[in-house]
Amino acid sequence: MKDNPIIVGLDIGTTKITTVIGEVAPNGTVDIIGEGTVASEGMKRGSVVNLERATHAIRQSVQIAERVSGVRVGSVFVSVAGNHAKAITSHGLAAIRRNQEITQADVDRAIENARAVPLDPNLEILHTLPQEYVVDGQEGIKSPVGMHGVRLEVDVHIVAGTAGPLLNLRRCVQEAGVRVEGFVLQALASGLATLEAAEQAHTVIVIDLGGGTTDVSVFKRGNLAHSACIPIGGEHVTADLSQILKLPTEEAENVKRKYGAAIPELADPDLTLEITTASGSTHAISAFELSRIIKPRLAEIFGMVRDEIDQALGPVELVAQGVVLTGGASLLRGTTELARDRFRLPVRLGRPRGIGGLTDIVSGPAHSAGVGLVLYGIGQDGKVPTSVFQEEAKPTAPTPAAPNTQKGEVATSTAVVTPAPPKKEKAKPKEGASLMDRLRNVFKDWM
Numbered sequence: 001m002k003d004n005p006i007i008v009g010l011d012i013g014t015t016k017i018t019t020v021i022g023e024v025a026p027n028g029t030v031d032i033i034g035e036g037t038v039a040s041e042g043m044k045r046g047s048v049v050n051l052e053r054a055t056h057a058i059r060q061s062v063q064i065a066e067r068v069s070g071v072r073v074g075s076v077f078v079s080v081a082g083n084h085a086k087a088i089t090s091h092g093l094a095a096i097r098r099n100q101e102i103t104q105a106d107v108d109r110a111i112e113n114a115r116a117v118p119l120d121p122n123l124e125i126l127h128t129l130p131q132e133y134v135v136d137g138q139e140g141i142k143s144p145v146g147m148h149g150v151r152l153e154v155d156v157h158i159v160a161g162t163a164g165p166l167l168n169l170r171r172c173v174q175e176a177g178v179r180v181e182g183f184v185l186q187a188l189a190s191g192l193a194t195l196e197a198a199e200q201a202h203t204v205i206v207i208d209l210g211g212g213t214t215d216v217s218v219f220k221r222g223n224l225a226h227s228a229c230i231p232i233g234g235e236h237v238t239a240d241l242s243q244i245l246k247l248p249t250e251e252a253e254n255v256k257r258k259y260g261a262a263i264p265e266l267a268d269p270d271l272t273l274e275i276t277t278a279s280g281s282t283h284a285i286s287a288f289e290l291s292r293i294i295k296p297r298l299a300e301i302f303g304m305v306r307d308e309i310d311q312a313l314g315p316v317e318l319v320a321q322g323v324v325l326t327g328g329a330s331l332l333r334g335t336t337e338l339a340r341d342r343f344r345l346p347v348r349l350g351r352p353r354g355i356g357g358l359t360d361i362v363s364g365p366a367h368s369a370g371v372g373l374v375l376y377g378i379g380q381d382g383k384v385p386t387s388v389f390q391e392e393a394k395p396t397a398p399t400p401a402a403p404n405t406q407k408g409e410v411a412t413s414t415a416v417v418t419p420a421p422p423k424k425e426k427a428k429p430k431e432g433a434s435l436m437d438r439l440r441n442v443f444k445d446w447m
Contacts, residue, residue: 008065009373010058010076010173011186014212015235016040016328017057019065020362021073022355022374028387030374031357034069035367036061045212045231046082046186048168051175059176068358075181077373078173079189081213084162086123087185087227089131090114094152102135102144106152114156123160126183129382131155131223157224159185181377186210187217187227188382189372194326194350194365195219197389202321206350207305207339208369209329211235216305218313218320224382228308230301234329237297244293245285246277255290262298262334264291291334298335302342316343326350328366354388 004023007030011018021034038061042054062073092114094106107130115128133141135149144152161183170180190208200222208215210233218226235253241260242252261267267287276282306316313319323345325336330349340347351363352371362371378385 006071007374007377008073008076008178008181009079009184009189009370009377010062010178011079011189011370011373012043012054012058012169013040013079013081013210013369014043014045014233016211016366017043017061018367018370019061019073019076020367020370020374021065021069021071022371022377023357024378028378028385030355030378030385030388032355032359032362032371032374033357034065034071035358035361035370036064036066036068038064040211042172043212046080046229047084047165048172051168051172054172055175058172062176062178073178075179076173077181077184077377078169079186079369079373080126080161080166080169080183081186081210081215081229082165083229083231084165085126085159085185085227085229086161087157087159088117089155089157089225090117092154092156096150096152098150099148102147102149102152104145107133107145107154110152110154111156114154115158117158119158119160122163124163124166125158125160126185127157127159127188127224127382129157129159129188129224131157131225132221157226159188159224159227182380184373184376185215185217185224185227186369187215187229188224189370189376190215190326190350190368191217191219191224191324191372192375192382192384193352193368193372194324195222195384196353199322199324200384203319204322204324205305205309205316205320205343205345206324206326207302207330209234209301209325209327209335211328214301214305214327216308218309222383226309226312228312230304230308232297232301232304234327234332237294237329237332240293240297241290245275246279247275248278256294256332259287259290260294260332261287261291262295262332262338264288264295266334266337267291294332295338298332298338299342302339306342317345320345323347324350326365326368328364330365 007022009020017040019036022030023033041057042050048054092110094110133144134153135144173180191206203220206217212233214230216228238253242249271287272284309316323343336347
């Protein structure tokens with residue numbers, strides 16, 4: 001086994017728990033050498049609701065990744081999502097003595113002054129992420145060290161989590177046999193894994209569509225400038241289908257993935273499904289009507305994301321230059337098109353990039369947060385490692401199209417839902433047929 005540093009990300013979601021093991025080469029490039037995904041238990045909207053079940057699922061996920069990699073996991077970076085995570089942007093100031101260069105100590109002093117804001121004592125600070133610096137009124141400075149000036153200013157994005165949910169999460173991880181290296185905001189991790197080099201110069205909205213929550217992050221010139229969590233995700237779409245179609249949740253999820261679309265016009269116009277409910281009754285529904293159930297819920301999620309950004313930063317069209325969709329629920333056909341219509345901005349599907357190793361396993365949107373946790377662990381500064389962009393620029397073999405069902409996701413039965421067979425058209429009598437031939441055809445129909 002090589003002695004290169006090993007970084008492990010543990011993405012604990014509402015519907016799945018994923019462990020990603022990354023090995024960092026001396027040049028900074030990352031190879032994914034282990035992955036383990038299991039169905040999530042004991043979690044709801046980013047918080048632990050059953051300690052024993054959550055611990056068991058975490059232990060299973062870690063053990064699977066250990067077997068794949070041959071590496072013993074000692075510590076992990078853990079994703080944090082849910083409404084208990086709060087974020088504010090604070091302004092810091094430091095005076096510089098005349099005719100002296102700005103030092104790292106001056107930068108640290110400005111950041112520390114920004115941190116000195118009154119926070120609820122029940123909050124634990126997770127990230128202190130500096131934005132761009134201002135020296136004597138000159139904006140847009142990435143690194144002020146070595147410059148001359150008398151006034152150094154910085155805006156710092158502070159992310160904090162409620163102590164209770166964090167303690168519960170830490171306890172589950174520790175009882176699973178590993179140590180928490182650090183908590184990482186899931187919205188930040190997803191952005192680190194999916195943002196491309198060209199997007200580092202613009203303002204981009206990253207929307208991670210998860211099972212129980214939708215995590216939103218706004219990256220301004222490569223820095224996390226705003227973050228929020230919407231308490232609705234893909235499982236709410238499944239719940240709508242389950243309620244309307246009278247199907248068990250597992251069957252409704254399977255129907256959504258295989259036949260659903262976020263835009264009804266993209267559904268198969270010739271496909272009709274025969275639904276057999278738990279009571280034994282059978283009814284038919286077209287793929288078009290199925291998608292008409294799905295669209296309002298996804299439109300609601302995007303509407304809530306838009307309202308959040310509009311209120312915090314201003315109109316979306318004026319704030320950002322693009323939107324990146326990621327997360328397992330973003331794979332539903334037509335989701336990108338629906339988001340493009342709602343935000344009126346260029347929208348693309350975000351996948352982990354700039355990595356090597358088990359890329360065939362972790363290249364889907366469902367693994368963005370897990371891979372992002374590994375990337376965060378390299379510098380722990382909330383920045384995309386430069387080696388990732390170097391790796392991204394290398395020519396790679398084309399990646400096969402990802403199937404609808406991601407590796408590690410819970411398989412669901414298809415026994416109660418079947419596409420209805422196409423209706424047979426009645427044979428039409430040929431032109432010029434005799435009266436006797438026509439009577440024979442009518443008689444066949446009667447029989």
